[in-house]
Amino acid sequence: MELFIAIFTGTIIAATPLIFAALGELVVEKSGVLNLGIEGMMLMGAALAFWAVTAGCSMPVAIVAGALAGAAASLLFGVLALTFLTNQYAAGLALAIFGSGVSAFLGRGFGSVPIEALHRVDIPILSDLPLIGPLLFRFDPLVYLALLMFVAISWFLYRTKAGLILRTIGESPQTSHAIGYPVIRIRYMAVLFGGLMAGLAGAYLSVAYTPLWVENMTAGKGWIALALVVFATWRPLRVLLGAWLFGGMTILQLQGQALGLQVPSELLSALPYLATIVVLLLISRNRQMLALHFPASLAKPFRPAG
Amino acid sequence: MHPRLELRNISKRYPGVVANDDVSLSIQPGEIHAVLGENGAGKSTLMKIIYGAAQADTGEIYCDGNAIAAHNPAMSRALGIEMVYQHFALFESVSVVENIALSASGAFDLPSLADKIRELSLRYGMPIDPHRQVHDLSVGERQRVEIVRCLLQAPKLLILDEPTSVLTPQAVVKLFDTLRQLAAEGCSIVYISHKLDEVQELCDTATVLRNGKVTGTARPKETTSLELARMMVGSKLPEMHVSPAAPSEKPVLEVRNLSAKARDHFGVDLKDVSFDVRGGEIVGLAGVSGNGQAELIALLSGERTHGHYDAIKIGGTPAAGLRPDERRKLGLAFVPEERLGRGAVPSHTLWENAVLTAHRLGTVSKGLVDRRKASIFAAGVIDRFKVKANGPGATAQSLSGGNLQKFIVGREIALAPKLLLVSQPTWGVDVGASAFIRQTIVDLSRAGTAVFVVSEELDELFEICDRLLVICQGQVSPSLVRTSTDREEIGLLMTGRKMSKDRSGDVALQD
Ligand SMILES: Nc1ncnc2c1ncn2[C@@H]1O[C@H](COP(=O)(O)OP(=O)(O)OP(=O)(O)O)[C@@H](O)[C@H]1O
Ligand SMILES: [Mg+2]
Secondary structure (H helix, E strand, O other): OOHHHHHHHHHHHHHHHHHHHHHHHHHHHOOOOOOOOOOHHHHHHEEEEHHHOOOOOHHHHHHHHHHHHHHHHHHHHHHHHHOOOHHHHHHHHHHHHHHHHHHHHHHHHOOOOOOOOOOOOOOOOOOOOOOOOHOOOOOOOOHHHHHHHHOOOHHHHOOOOHHHHHHHHHHOOHHHHHHHOOOHHHHHHHHHHHHHHHHHHHHHHHHHOOOOOEEEEOOOOHHHHHHHHHHHHOOOOHHHHHHHHHHHHHHHHHHHHHHOOOOOHHHHHHHHHHHHHHHHHHHOOOOHHHHHHHOOOOOOOOOOOO | OOEEEEEEEEEEEEEOEEEEEEEEEEEEEOOEEEEEEEEOOOOHHHHHHHHOOOOOEEEEEOOOOOOOOOOOHHHHHOEEEEEEEOOOOOOOOEEEEHHHHHHOOOOOOOOHHHHHHHHHHHHHOOOOOOOOHHOOOHHHHHHHHHHHHOOOOOOEEEEEEOOOOOOOOHHHHHHHHHHHHHHHHHOOEEOOOOOOOHHHHHHHHHEEEEEEEEEEOHHHOOOOHHHHHHHOOOOOOOOOOOOOOOOOOOOEEEEEEEEEOOOOOOEEEEEEEEEEEEEOEEEEEOOOOOOOOHHHHHHHHHOOOOOOOHEEEOOOOEEOOOOOOHHHHOOOEEOEEEOOOEEEOOOHHHHHHHHHHHHHHEEEEEOOOOOHHHHHHHHHHHOOOOOOOOOOOOOHHHHHHHHHHHHHHHHHOOOOEEEEEEOOOOOOOOOOHHHHHHHHHHHHOOOOEEEEEEEEOOHHHHHHEEEEEEEEEOOOOOOEEEEHOOHHHHHHHHHHOOEEEEEOOOEEEOO
């Protein structure tokens, strides 16, 4: 039982940064913009949040600082890709490299002292329930925020007019412009939101998940988030499930190593990546569904016709 | 009182062409004003400038006496200007009601908007199902959606860029009633059409454009269509010559007991369709759009394959299971109804678009594109069909609607096919060029090609076809010889009523 609880809660926690980053990227891509720089934005968020804690800021302030750092980094991408119509692949890769460089530079002053991690919230009565309490009600607040974001984003995309506008811009910015929507401005907002979410994901890593600063501590999670969005065929629920799957495999792999399984640990660490990709690949085979959810203008530069 | 809309000295140039040259016009409240001109005369460009989707290089626009500075479509919508685009502005991945909600003001309430659409579209004689996805709609249905979307906004100025090019005659009648009523309530309407009889019936005044310049104004109701045509084209119209057909012994296209389920539950199932097209003759398919034409065309062109290989034979070879390129090898050429997207890749050049279907003519050798040959081929089409374009290097999307249509039809005809499949051959093509395209199709058939034409325009079918088929709810009628049938009979078959002539010669209807 103890083991089950450990695996379950571990899964949810390990999935949280991915949920933030991938949902943010989902919104960006739904607007037809491809930002490959998630890894860079996450690292900026992680570094800034960690720095804020060591500088004596409160946890909420530190987390907001991390999110804003991600947004600031995404603005850089936005200016390049949306205003100057640079190739989006190139601009995104540049952001990824830039973010990892800058965060490493900032992080040199941090030292290797751990900080006190974000506390979990204790909900009166609920947290003390047997089984249910430890399973569902002893997480830190960001875990709940991630789930809230999932609900909010699904609702926004498929139930509100603003969400409809965003999705249709992703299909055809020309048409959106022709019927009178400010395409560039809306895309900027989407990119900034994606940055905010990636920054949050980074902050979660450095102040809650492993309350420690290590250079390149995201360890490819930004890229996994990117892959999640594609393999989830641009659908929020599948992003969520994919993130949990990845989180679950990560924890199982750790447990496997702890139990001393006779499998090379490198192979075990590759398992979550492999399993996530295989499963998502299998569910994304339906071509027609794919065509319906795929933002047709993805990564294509747009300039309003004059 | 100020005019509703006033244009002063509007000029707009694109690379290699002056689309609008010092155009001025004014439209009063309640006036229905036609803008006429050949393909490429600059009509759509002028409309986009009025709507703010394109910016004029020089000139001013006044709405109700106020100058509009820094124009854009959002500003137009705020001012009560609505526009039906020639190339529709609809999103394919979402439903009809969502598309309409995007340009509707007011609360975002899809269910009640859907009810309103259902009710109003019925009243306007253009019934649409608000919950269908736009990518499943035929162009005729898309046109209805575009029009209903604009009418729902109760506009002050309504711009209609060829709104009736793929509407059924019945829907056009209803549309005109609606437009007259709108005008009576004070809405100004700008109306573009190549169908001069429509313009004469509907419009109070007309401005004629040629090569971007205003060449005259007219009162269509007091002018003959011949005169109007002459003002547009600047010369006399060509006359059609249709010599009697000499059909080949063996059919080139044989369709036998073709049944197919629709691709989605909104489509129409084809039920036991059988017909032949022989070399040297033109067979037309009449019918209200959305009665299975899309399914039939997809099956004939190879976009969709069928398990019974013998259900479709091309030149005697079972072809129902073949891919489009394999069918093209058997001598099939195909003009789809959607010219942007299926007929041509919008952002690619004309010569690249030519390569897409003309690879048999040596434009591709050993897997490499022979750019020189492709350019020569494209230039040949441009020249022969008088396509107004900035050479083979122009992108497909830079062409005016009618000119792109001429290019696509021309490209397929230039392949000298054994079997030509055309959908809406003269969609949006001006009077002169339509006559030319029809004549070329007739000449092609008389040289031995089997031609199958799908069109909603009965006039066109009657002008060129030797035999006619009527499709209704997935069933195709036995063929009717053109010279022994009439519009009335076809019209009844289109609405699904069978007609039998009894001995006395009276017409009896059966439902
Ligand atoms: N985006 C563009 N880039 C370059 N040239 C363009 C562009 N849009 C239009 N043109 C050119 O401007 C001219 C006028 O085009 P326009 O679409 O206004 O013609 P039109 O009168 O609407 O013709 P049609 O009856 O065929 O629709 C054409 O020669 C066309 O090639
Ligand atoms: Mg036009």
